[in-house]
Amino acid sequence: GENVEQHPSTLSVQEGDSAVIKCTYSDSASNYFPWYKQELGKGPQLIIDIRSNVGEKKDQRIAVTLNKTAKHFSLHITETQPEDSAVYFCAAIYTGGFKTIFGAGTRLFVKA
């Protein structure tokens, strides 16, 4: 069945450093890859997404890259700030589908 693996499960960085979270998906028919940020006591919120027809997308300090051949996609956060501390989830949706397969999450700590 469909599966999304996410690494690392925990990531600790110094303020100002970069953070990278990686995901691998199994269903080659997946064509849409959103990333969510979940703060304590809140629901996940979409922070960036990428469609399978592009290889990279950037929004200020956040970027996502996609390698369809390897079925990998990654979230890159530059110049991290303490408010970036949260749990991040990657996800994959296959062509024409509604069902979303989530990764297990990465807990990011940004130390001031």
Add this chain to the structure above:
Amino acid sequence: GAGVSQSPSNKVTEKGKDVELRCDPISGHTALYWYRQRLGQGLEFLIYFQGNSAPDKSGLPSDRFSAERTGESVSTLTIQRTQQEDSAVYLCASSPLTRTIFGQPQHFGDGTRLSIL
């Protein structure tokens, strides 16, 4: 416009009682999802509704769990004869109909924190 609204935000009940959780999706969103999130864990898919199609109930953990949705409006998740292992945050999300071959992001509510004593 308003986002996804869930109620109650917190629910404490005794083991064996039934509970009903409510989700108001974003207006016009055809798809609605329920997830369970145990403390410090990821999102466990429970059920999703898409318009008037038959729901995908493949994630419901037991027959004590059921959910209803009328059309594209409110949904309720019911847990009968609650057990302590049902304690978790129950998240609801909705998404619009996709008009391309690509999927759509889900918009989440802040969840109902359920505690079974």
